[in-house]
Amino acid sequence: MRAARPAVPARWTRFVGSDRRRSWLITGCVTALVVTYLVIWTLYAGTHTYPRYRQLAAGAASTGNTSFRVTSLVSTEAVRTKYGDVAHPDPGAVFVVAEVTVLLRAPEEDPICGLDLLGPGGRTWETPIGGPTTDQPSDCSDGLVVGRPFSYQQIFEIPATYADQLRGLVVVNHLTGAPSQVIRPAG
Structure with missing residues (x-):
């Protein structure tokens, strides 16, 4: 029942x-x-959740098939553009010019070329769109050939108060969850 x-x-x-x-x-x-x-x-x-960074000794960092080396990282009050005129940053700011050498060890569909600038407290800056450009290439999209080093220049505009506190350039590895590598020039 x-x-x-x-x-x-x-x-x-x-x-x-x-x-x-x-x-x-x-x-x-x-x-x-x-x-x-x-x-x-x-x-x-x-x-x-905040990005994690690992400061490397001066030298090269690698991600995938690409290795990066920062040859210079200099702050300046003015930059001579490829058109011959002089560009000045906004008041209270400076330009940071980073010269980077990239080596592609094997063919890669979209190699990472743009690096971010890392300052104190994890603060980062990107290269501004429409910012000043020099005679040097501003990224490695056009001239990157497997096995041949390629140099390019990135120009950042940052507050002048952070100019002497920079940690280096950030190489992000999207292939793993490892902390992003921070590289700086030797010396």
Whole structure:
């Protein structure tokens, strides 16, 4: 003999109806809770996760099939552009000119060429779009050949207060979760 079902209020029966509807309702509620948890966790992780850096001794750093060497890292008040005029940074800022040599050891579809400048406290700067350019190439997209070193120049504009606190250039390895390598020129 089957056990009698507990009495369900009429209001609930009208809303839920059959056992099948009740199952779908419970599944929907559980799914909504899981999605809410995942969204909250993703937002928390995104705001509380910071890039990790590993300072290397002066020399080269590698990522994938590409190795990088910083040949110079100099701050300056003015840069002579490829058009012959002199570019000046905004008031309270300086230019940091980084000369980088890249060596591609094996063919790679999209080698990483743009490096970020790392300052105190993990603060980074990118090369500004539309910033000053010199006669030197500003990235390695056009002249990179396997087995032949290629030199290019990146110009950053940073607040002058950080000019003497720079740690180096950041080489990000997107292939692993390892800390990003920070390289600086020798000497």
